Amino acid sequence: MRAWVKGIGAVVGGLAAVVVFYRGVSLLLPPVIPVTHPVQSQAIATVRAHHARHVHRQSVLPSSPGSAPVGPNGLAKMAYSGSVWTNALARARSLHLHLLLPTHAYPDTALEESYVDGPDLDLEFNNMLAIESNTPIDPAYQPASVANVMLADGVAAQWMLIYGVGGPAYRLDFQQDGTYVRLQLFRIYIPASAGSNELIASQFAPMS
Structure with missing residues (x-):
């Protein structure tokens, strides 16, 4: 006893x-995240494990051919097609959500799958993860620090430093056309600096 x-x-x-x-x-x-310095994003192992358990998981071909010309900012135009595109659009509609996707991203970026997780739509690319919702996305852990920034397209955004499973990680939140977005770039694929995250976030646009 x-x-x-x-x-x-x-x-x-x-x-x-x-x-x-x-x-x-x-x-x-x-009190303010030093967003001018490289942001060390969390590795994708935890994210991949979560996705593998989800009933909506799909294996699809990359949506970007990887042959688009690269612009002066290092980004290439994205091309969405096939089942990955139609599934993402259908799931966004099922949530009455205005789907946002980047029009430009780093070369060879591809949207690989999408799935509904409660009120959220998770969009998994091969080098980043975007979560979209009609309501603010609450973090699983209380942010340790936050900082407000302005994206290149004039959209207000907020950095959050979150401690949780896998160690500390930064998330970039913004709202556009009524859709709340949380973006995380995976540094094992591309330079996931603060500037990289903000640059990609400024490329998000509504999809019809």
Whole structure:
């Protein structure tokens, strides 16, 4: 009996220590994210594992041929077609959501799949993840720090530093045409700096 009680006490004590540590780190962090420096985004292993469990998962061919000419900003025009495009559009309509997709992105960027996750539409590219919703997207963990920025297309956005499973990660949130978007670039594929995230975010546009 005593061992059982001690075990429960150890678990409770450990959880309390984690909470205290998190709050302490949050208080020590600067109130504004240094978005002028490279942003170390979280690796995609956790995201991929989550997607693999979802009933709407699909295997589709890349939607971008990778042969579009590259512009002066290093981006190429995106081309959406086939089942990946029709599925994303249909799922957006099922949520009464105005679908937003980047018109330009880094070369060889491709939209690989989409699925509905509650009120959200998750759009998985081969090098980034976009979550879209009709309502603000609440983070699973309380942001440790936030910073407001303005994208090149004049859309207001917000950086969030979030501590959670897999370590600290930055997310970029913005709203356009009534759709809330959370964007994360995967640094193992492309330079996921603050500038890269903001550049791609400014390329999002409504799709009919």
